[in-house]
Every structure is written in structure tokens, then in C-alpha cells.
Amino acid sequence: MSFITSYCHITSDSCLVNGGEIATRDLLSNDSWLKQIYKSQEFVYPKFYKMDSLSQAGFIASELIKRAQPNLSAYKDEEIAMLFGNQYSSADSDIRFKKSYEEHGAPSPALFVYTLPNIVLGEIAILNKWFGENLFVVLPKFAPDFFVSYAKILMSKGSEAVLCGWLGIWDEQINVFLFLVEKQGNAGMEFNVGNLHKLAGLEVV
């Protein structure tokens, strides 16, 4: 029986881990909301500042899940798969890159490398040295049945845990939902469509 053992929500003004709020947006701050969470949670990873919004959100949420679920470090380096998706692909970063050559004089390599939605998986893998299965899909909205069926398939083929994520980031909207599924979990919620629907909440578009 697999379980959802930990999860993280980031909305446009709130960050929650396992349902409990850990940060609220300061609308008066000059820092972006994701930077505020990074600083207030005292992460130390300078590469964060080079990342685009998808990768920053993925970094924060996965790090918060790791803090909530420290036994993750006990898994072997190929045992954790990553299964992510969203509606907008990397449109947010794509627009920034397009501006760099249309308005700012030259195509920016630092922006170009983020114009693919799966880069966030690479960032998380690099940080954690995870050599497992990866898949990024684009769907019109968060689909619990897809995540349940495919995560279970991954767990039947050698993955012991699947870090799943929905990175709904577009312009000022942030609807991020990451959750950890463990094959041998024994705490948390049973991993099925009904429970995932509940945990995802209304905001997840």
C-alpha cells in the first residue's frame, strides 16, 4: 500500500507544508514571493537566484518536503522518481527569453536554459544526486488519476518513492502542489484518487 507521506502547497500568497502554513507573503517586500520563502526558511543554495520561477518553486517545495520527511535520505540514489506536470509548460520563462532578444538586444543563454519545463527536475536531481526516473507532462489541469496511475506504475518498476508535482506558474499566478508518495509508507494518507483530490485543494487549476 503506498502512502502520500508529505506534501507542500505554494499559492500566490501562502506556503503550507502538510496542511500547515509556514509562510505568508509580505506584499510590501521588494523580493518576489518565492525569494521571500527562500530567505525566511533559511535555505542556503546560491544557485537558487539563477533559477526561473518553475525551478525556484520546485526547489522550495521539494526542500520543504525533505525537511518534513527526513527518511528520504535513506533511499538509494535511483529509487526516487520524479513525476511533474503543469498546464503552461515553461511559458513564463519562454516569454522572458523572447524579450531578451526582441527587446534587450541579445538572446540570453541563462534564460534560454530554462525554456523547457523539465529543467526543474534536473535542478532537483542535481541538488540531491537522484538518478531515478523522470517525467514531465503538460495537461490542461491537475489530473489526480494520471498521477495516481503513473506513480503506481513507476513504483511497480523499481522506484520506491515518487516525488510528484504540479507547477502551475504563469505570470503572477502560483498554484504549486508537490507531494511525496512512498511505496513502503505507513503514515500519511493512502495514495488514491480520492485522497489526492482532497489534498490538492480547490486552488489547483
Add this chain to the structure above:
Amino acid sequence: MIYIGAEEIISPLGKSVEKNFSAILENRTGISVADRAGFNGDSVYISNFLDLSEKNKFENLIVAILDQVIIKIDERIVSSARTIVLLSSTKGDLDNNINDQFGKTILTLATRYYLANQPIVVSNACISGVLAINTAGNFIKAGLYDHAIVIGCDLISDFVLFGFQSLFAISSQPCMPFDASRNGITMGEGCGVVVVSNSEVVFNEKPLKLLPGTSANDANHISGPSRTGEGLYRSVKRTMEMNNLFSADIDFISAHGTGTIYNDEMESIAFDRLDLTHAPLNSLKGYFGHTLGAAGIIETAISMQMLRNQILIKSLGFEQTGTSKELNIIKENKPAELRMILKTASGFGGGNASLLIQKP
């Protein structure tokens, strides 16, 4: 048993898989020079359609190829509840709608073909095609679906060309995978499709067998491969172990071979670690350029044609070994007994994927 067949391709080399394979048998390339295509108005080598209308190109290509593939299968499966459609693409219809690169196309497909299930877009950089085929196989093996139509499509755009130019990754000549003089990729565009099914009879022409494949991250750099080829090594190793195969069982490798110094070197190291340096190997990017999200599908389709016709195809653009580990690169077409082929892919984000196809 999982079957794969009904492969189709629409590319600058031709509008059907037969035309594409004929061109490849003649070692003809789709790469040509495009004047003033680069960011600084420079000439660039690319493999692009010279005769397709620019309007709605992305969607039109996919509809065209689906219409072609439907004739090759039992058409009733297309709108079956037991069928899933997967679309492998990196930038979709970017030029028409940067805000929604896949939505309109997916909606068109769902409506036009009365698709019963929401199509899934696999967008995982250059490994998307191989990954999508693996995903299809996994779904069918798990019993969630009986059939999958796996499409791969990507177009050349200023966006992507300028981006690769900013990385100094574009070759100054038609790409030369694994060659000592190689200096970058040549961009390509095109569309490919394969059908995966647990039923042999849905195919008009006898299908081949698809074995389970895997993916693995390099955990090294988001836009450069691991120097030890760690991710590719792990993926191929897992794929082979999963299928109880040894290096001697592999008759041919369709490698990723983009033509950059780093990628091709990485692949040679990975294949050496896997004891696969003796297997005949090619990159098809000398014919198609790098078609990104379509690459895994188009190149798998050609590899399937090679299996069907029992012929090894020359790795176009290769003359002299340029990697620290020497691979058995195919230097000219030659008939061969082929039973088991390995297809690999590597891409931005550290992804690596591999699959195996067997002639029954």
C-alpha cells in the same frame, strides 16, 4: 507482449516513412543552408520544410500524420476508450501562441478524432520521444490502456535557434555526430508517429516488439551532460537488466549523437562503460538535424525500418573518430542480421532514456 508498428514520418526528406527511408538509403540529407536565419543575420545550416505553409504548421503536421497512420491500423482503436494519445514536443505551437503551446492542438486532435481520453503531452526536452514511447509501453503493460498513438513534433523557430546560438551550440557546417571535426548541432524539424499496442492484429503490417525501457537523470548540470555519462549509463543498464540482456545481444544502437563536443563524448564514455563499443551504431541527426521533441519518434521509426529491412544505415556526417572511446560507427549502408536494437536519448535537464525493439 507489447507491439510497436505503423511508424510514420513527415520531414523535409519526405511526407511518408517510405519516402524518408528511401532518402536515407540513398544517404540524402534534409539539411541545407538558410541565409540570414541566425540572430546576427548569419547563414545557418538547418533541416527545414521548404514547401509547407507557415500558418498552423504545427497542428497541420500532426493532423496530416495522424490521417496517414490511421490507414495503417484498425481505425476503430483511435477513438476507443482503451487508447491513449501521447504527444512528445518541446515547444509545441510556440510561434502561434507562446502562452499556450499545446492546448489548441490537443483540443483539435481530441475533437477531430473523437479521442476518448485526454491526450498527454510529454515535454521533457530531447528525451521526450523515447520517454513517450516508454510511457506508452508502461501504460499498456499495466493494463490501463490497450493501445497508444505516440506522436512527436517540433518546429524550428527563431526562439530555439537563437537560444542555441547563445549557447554557441550550433554547428558551422551540417552536423557531424561523433566526428573529430564536429562543432555543434544542426536544428531540424519534423513529425513522427508510432503505434504501441498489446494486440498484434490492430496493425496492417506486422509490428515489431517493444520491450520495457527506462529513464535516468544525470544529476550533474541542467544543460550539459555528465562527463561520466552517468545517467545514460544507468538508464541503458537498467533497460538491459530489466530485459535480461547482455551487450552481445544488441545488434544496433540508434544513439542520440547531436554533434556537440560534449554530448557525443559523453555517449562514447557511457557506451564504453556498458561494453557496447562493438555494437554497430549511428546517429540519424546527419539526415534530419536535431528535431528535439520529434527526434525520439522519428529516429525510432527509422530504426524500425532498418530492422524490417535488415540493413544498417550509414551515420551521415561521420568520417573520423572524435571521441575518447571509439565506437563502431556505421560508415556505409550494409545488410545485416538485426534482431535487437537499442535507442537512446539524452537532453537538457539531465534526462536520459532508452528503449529496446525486437524483431519477432
Add this chain to the structure above:
Amino acid sequence: MREDLKKQIIEQLNLEDIQVSDIADDTLLFNDQGLGLDSIDALEMIVLLEKYYGIHVTNPDEGKEAFVSINSMADYIIKRKG
């Protein structure tokens, strides 16, 4: 020019929390003990040279020597501008 260069690098490379005063003229830019820049940063430096100094770098390897420190960059710029 060196002060301008530092400002431009901070802006072009999006170096958060780094001030001009944090970069000495001889700080090793690509060294982990120095500024710790990476290969993508090197490519952004090439864009910077084009944007602010009109210098066109055709071979990224040229950058390896030129970008060692602010001093070497200033020397390179002066040399290229003739």
C-alpha cells in the same frame, strides 16, 4: 571601467546579494573560492561584452582566458577595442 564592469556583471548575471564592493579587481571569477561563476555565466559574459562594449566574441574558448578576473577582462576589452 572596472567599477562599471562589476556593475554590469552583477546585473547581467543576476548576482543576487553581491555588491560591487564584494568583487575585487583580482577576484577569480570562475573559481569557487572567488565568485564561483559557471559555464552559463561565461556565455552571459559574452553577451555582456557585445551589449556594453560592442565586442563580438565568436569562439567561447576566447573567454576562458579573458574572464579570469576583472583585471583580465578590462585588459581584454582594451585590446579588442584597439
